[in-house]
Amino acid sequence: MTTAYYVHVTIDQGKNVMLLDSGCTQSAFPLKEFQKLLFQFGTQKISHQFIIADIDNAILLRLDFFENHHCLLDFQNAQLKIRDSAVRCCDSQGNLLKVNVQVRQDTVLPPRTERFSMARLSTKWVQGTACIEPADTVPGVLVATTVQDPDKQQVHLRLMNYTDREIRIPAGKIVAMCLAANLTRPAPTESASHGQLPEHLKTLVEESCQGFSPEEKPKVQALITEHQNAFSSSQYDFSKTNVIKHGIPLVPGAKPLKQRPYRHGTAQEAEIEKQGQSLIREGHGA
Structure with a gap:
């Protein structure tokens, strides 16, 4: 669900919220004629021409307002910046985003x-x-x-x-x-929708149920089955993270070493080749 951005304003000493909509050209007010309004953002007073339209009870600030008053909508900080000041955005009920x-x-x-x-x-x-x-x-x-x-x-x-x-x-x-937070539940897998436990999770369920009563064990299995997508299906089923960027600090002025590749025995070479081919098949190598 897309978040709608509103801002608090004061019109004739009354508190209101205005919907920010830069996708349309003319700001609108829910009546039936043109009207020029004087309203206040925080301590800043602004005058703007509105078209009075047959719309729901929402005052719309559109592209003309953004252009005339040099506005910038900061989505990261949920703020509407007007000239040298900023107004924090809220929802339709006036709660800060x-x-x-x-x-x-x-x-x-x-x-x-x-x-x-x-x-x-x-x-x-x-x-x-x-x-x-x-x-x-x-x-x-x-x-x-x-x-x-x-x-x-x-x-x-x-x-x-x-x-x-x-x-x-x-x-x-x-x-x-x-x-x-707009929470959505992912679509369950076919096995999860039928309450089936995949083979690769049976050992996990057995280990997780140790110490639980007979009444509690089915609940543990149902929980793991419902969220089975959160568990790896094999040793090659892994993802990536960008939380921390890996880096190797270098000694200033150091030069790369020239040396022969490490030698491995026949059995080790075969195992290295086997694991490398497995990674390639799983899409983790080239």
Whole structure:
């Protein structure tokens, strides 16, 4: 589902929201004649000519408004930038699309480590399930993207320091953004829709059910069967990640070494060839 972007405005001292729609040319107001409106974004007053149209009760800010007032819609930060100021976007009910996530207390990350930390939302969140995304405000720190239900305006953060130095994050520092999550359930596989357990997961179910009661074991199997797409089907069924870019630090001025390839025995050569061909068949080699 596509997110609609609205902004808060004040018209005749009354609070309203306006729908941003740069795909059409003329801004519209739900009546039946032309009208020039004076309204306010935050502390900035703006006058604009609207066409009064037979539409639902939504005030539309369209391409003419964007061009006349030099506007820029910042999707990453959910902001409408007007001249030298910015207005945060909201939904049709006036709830902000994104709010800041701040660490609750001073946090120390030793080199090459990760930890979980509690954080708070800067504004009340009433939209249910949320996606926590990194704000890229602390150099050297990665924040994991997660889906959570903010409890008492709090969320859990997974922080990683990928540098060789200690990093300190002061309390109140904005490290992430909270935005509404539109969740969709993937279509179940044929085996999952029939409650069937694939062969490659039977051992996993047996090991996972150890220590559970006879009443609990069927629930564990049903859970694994429902989410079977999350598990690898073989040793060659793996994916990639772009969370961290791999790099090999080089010594300044160092030159490449010239040496012969390592020698292997007959049995080792055969095994190397076998595994290489297996990777090629599975699409992981060339």
